[in-house]
Amino acid sequence: xxxxxxxxxxxxxxxxxxxxxxxxxxxxxxxxxxxxxxxxxxxxxxxxxxxxxxxxxxxxxxxxxxxxxxxxxxxxxxxxxxxxxxxxxxxxxxxxxxxxxxxxxxxxxxxxxxxxxxxxxxxxxxxxxxxxxxxxxxxxxxxxxxxxxxxxxxxxxxxxxxxxxxxxxxxxxxxxxxxxxxxxxxxxxxxx
Numbered sequence: 756x757x758x759x760x761x762x763x764x765x766x767x768x769x770x771x772x773x774x775x776x777x778x779x780x781x782x783x784x785x786x787x788x789x790x791x792x793x794x795x796x797x798x799x800x801x802x803x804x805x806x807x808x809x810x811x812x813x814x815x816x817x818x819x820x821x822x823x824x825x826x827x828x829x830x831x832x833x834x835x836x837x838x839x840x841x842x843x844x845x846x847x848x849x850x851x852x853x854x855x856x857x858x859x860x861x862x863x864x865x866x867x868x869x870x871x872x873x874x875x876x877x878x879x880x881x882x883x884x885x886x887x888x889x890x891x892x893x894x895x896x897x898x899x900x901x902x903x904x905x906x907x908x909x910x911x912x913x914x915x916x917x918x919x920x921x922x923x924x925x926x927x928x929x930x931x932x933x934x935x936x937x938x939x940x941x942x943x944x945x946x947x
Contacts, residue, residue: 802828820847823864840864843877848928850884857883857929861894871898879905883929888912891923901927909934916941 804826811819823844830836843862850856861875873896881889881903891909896902903925911918911934918941920934 801830802826816851817849817853819849821845835867835869837868838866840866844875850928855884857881859894859896872896873898881929885930886914887929887932889923889925889929889932894923896927903927903929906935911937911939 805824807821807823807826809821810817811821821844823840824842826838826840828836828838841863843860844864846859847855848857848859859875859879859881861879862877864873864875866873875894875896877892879889879891879894881894889909889911891905891907893907894903894905897904903923905923907922909920909923911920911923911932916939918934918937918939920937922935923932924935925932
C-alpha cells in the first residue's frame with residue numbers, strides 16, 4: 756500500500772486535532788460538589804411570574820388579595836429563599852365579613868420567607884377603614900408579631916389633619932397606630 760504525499764500531509768494535520776479532541780473528552784469530569792456549588796449561586800430567579808393575583812384565605816374566607824406586575828423568587832447560597840416584587844405590589848386586607856379593612860401599595864417589595872418579614876419600599880401608601888392614610892418610603896410587616904413599622908419619615912393624613920413623624924408602629928390591620936416624634940397640624944373642634 757503506497758501512501759501519497761498529499762495523503763500523508765492530510766494525516767499529519769488531522770492527527771493533532773483528533774488527539775486534542777480525545778484529550779479534551781478524557782479530561783472532562785463532573786465533580787458533583789462543584790456542580791452543586793455552581794447551581795446554588797443563582798443570580799437569576801428560580802420562579803418568575805407576570806401579572807399575578809394571589810388570594811390568602813382562612814376557612815374559605817378571603818383575608819388578603821395581592822396583585823403585582825412581576826414576581827421573582829430566589830434561593831440564596833445558605834438555602835434561604837425570598838420573593839421580590841421589583842415593580843411593586845398592591846395588598847387589600849379583608850375583615851371577617853368580607854369588607855375591605857385596609858390597603859397597602861408600594862413601588863417595590865420583598866418577602867423574606869424564613870423570617871416572615873415583608874419590606875415595602877418607595878412611595879408606600881397604607882389606608883385603613885377609617886380613611887386614615889400613611890405615606891412613607893419604607894415599611895416593614897412582621898407576620899409573626901402582626902406589627903407594621905417604619906423607622907423612616909412618615910406622613911399620616913386623617914380627618915383631623917396631617918401629622919408627620921420619624922417612624923411609625925401599628926397593628927396588622929392599621930386600626931391602632933402610633934407615630935414616633937409626631938408633629939403637625941391637627942384640627943380641633945370647639946367644645947362648649
